[in-house]
Amino acid sequence: MNAPLDAITLAAHADATAIMDFSAAMATKMHQAAMKGHAGWDNPTLCSDASLRVLLREAVAKGDPIDVGNYAMMMHTRGIGTAMPEAYTTIVMQNQDMRAALRAVLDEVAPGSTPISIDSSLPRSVIDQVARAADPKSFGA
Known part of the structure; x- marks a missing residue:
């Protein structure tokens, strides 16, 4: 063949x-x-x-x-498409703008920090551990 x-x-x-x-x-x-x-x-x-x-x-x-x-x-x-209504697209874009603004604030206040979502479902103890790990002062301790 x-x-x-x-x-x-x-x-x-x-x-x-x-x-x-x-x-x-x-x-x-x-x-x-x-x-x-x-x-x-x-x-x-x-x-x-x-x-x-x-x-x-x-x-x-x-x-x-x-x-x-x-x-x-x-x-x-x-016979319907997957496109979301214009309002959904607007909300997604606003969310991206908010994330960019948050990133800019975090970079100014704590350069190199990692933002944790405000609506995070992580336990407070985990959030505190991440915050401590991200703190530059904790590296020398």
Whole structure:
């Protein structure tokens, strides 16, 4: 057989296998959710396009590619895109501006410090340890 053709055939087989494995994992997860009473994604009255967009982003943040795939499938089936409304983009940009302003203040007050998110869910003891570790005076102690 032709070597380039063999490589193309193998790549196509790997693609098909990966798609089948991923879709099987998606179906399993959808079935498990349905057994827990989660349903209605296909009804815009029960689940809005905007809520699907938020759920997709939350799934990305959590790091589960199967959930991401399922929400993407739901959106694809409805014919909606993943773009967030203009208001969401504005909020994200404002958040980035606030982070830049915080970084500028921290650099002026304590150069080289590492900001810890105000809404951090870390225990106070961990935050205190990080603050002590970031304190330049603690290196000589």
